Amino acid sequence: MGVLTAAVLSSFVTVGTTAPAHADLLPYVPWSSYLPGWTDQYVPSSDNDCVAGRPSCLKGTLKEQSRIADDTAASCSHNAVFARAYVRMTQLYGYTRDIPGYYQDVPYFNHVDAVFARYYTDAYYNWQGGNRTAVPQAWLTAFDAAKNKKVSGTGDLLLGMNAHINRDLPYVMAAVGLVAPDGSSRKPDYDAVEAWLYDATAPLIAEFAQRFDPAMDDTQDPFGIGNWALFQLVSAWRENAWRNAEALVNAPTPAARALVAANIENEANLAAQGILTSQSYLPLVQSSASRDAYCAVHKSDAPPMPYAFGNATAWGYAY
Incomplete structure (x- = not known):
């Protein structure tokens, strides 16, 4: 997911360097509850920092993601792979947004980042709490496979990416x-985003092979998937997600939109299978x-390769 330089690393604040105690984690409260005025629609004038896309929203996003990433890693849950990948992707977004001219509208994309993350955190905590009816099927497949230790580390990563890109992203963008x-x-x-996705793949896979599943960087084994192939897959999924978002927005009637939504769910579920x-x-x-x-x-091993933002910590987040 990204390669630029560590120019802004000195402004990052490192939170946590050792594994957190599981009992120290506070109960999850959905963002929509503790952020008054939350809406998925981008409203620059909103009093809500995330809805308005203000810079401070990113720290809240990382905090939510890191709660899951640290909790799952501490217990060696197989959900740790995607959870930590998401923290890294958000850190990389934060890094690139601070590069002048990288994005045309940074506040807008700050908001996108927060909405996208909430689709994942809400799905995870609903699943963890047993509220399975509130969890999309693609996420149920991913979370259940991780709980049951059914697939390889690469499989856990792919199932999470499929649910979040093929299933969630069209709704988010629409x-x-x-x-x-x-x-x-x-x-x-x-x-x-495509400009940093490919270069981030190598340090991401290296970290997961170092900490969670050593087979993840072995492209010769039956579960292996090379960095180039992984990037191409994600790139294709993101393009399809945009097209599905367009179809949602352009649907002339509620019935037509429901058909588009059904297609999105079916595509994600088929990919998961x-x-x-x-x-x-x-x-x-x-x-x-x-x-x-x-x-x-x-x-608790330190990630062996630097990311674009510099050396990452095993626990917590830096920004």
């Missing part, structure tokens, strides 16, 4: 708006035992 007030498309800012087929451990032949034993020893 809600925040695809067109600026002057009538221009928001697509250039959406596509600007394909990932399960290709990434599941073979019964009686393979298991996650060695991966889990490895994680118990290495979960």
Whole structure:
């Protein structure tokens, strides 16, 4: 996910360097409850910092994501892979947004970042709390596979990305708006993410192989997926998500929109089943035992490669 330089690293604040105690985590309260005036629509004049896209919103986003990432890593849950990947992606977004001219409308994309994250955090905590009816099927597949230790580390990453990109992203983009007030498309800012996605793949996979599943950086094993292939897959998913968002926005009637939504759900669910087929451990032949034993020893290891924003900490977040 990104490569630029560590020029703004000195302004980052590191939060936490050791594994947190599980009991120290506070109960989750949905963003829509503790952020008065929350709406998925982008409203620059809103008193809500995230709705208005103010810079301070990013720290709140990272805090929410890191709660899940630290909790899951501390217990070596297989959900730790995607959870930590999401923290890294948000850190990288924060880094790129501070580069003058990188995005045409930074406040807008600050808002996109927060809305997108909330789709994940709400899904995770609803699942964790047993409220399965509130969790989209693609996320149920991902979370259940992780809980049941059904797939490889690569599989856990792919299932999370599928649910968040193929399923969530079209709804997010349709809600925040695809067109600026002057009538221009928001697509250039959406596509600007592609410039750092590929270069972030190597440090991301290296970190997960170091901390969670050593097989993740072995592209020769049956579960392996090369960095280039992973980037191409994500890029294709993001393009499809934009097109589905356009279809949602352009649907002439509620019934037509429902058909688009059904197609989005079906695409994500089919992709999830394909990932399960290709990434599941073979019964009686393979298991996650060695991966889990490895994680118990290495979960606090420092990421071995720097990201664009510099060296990352194993726990917490920096920004």
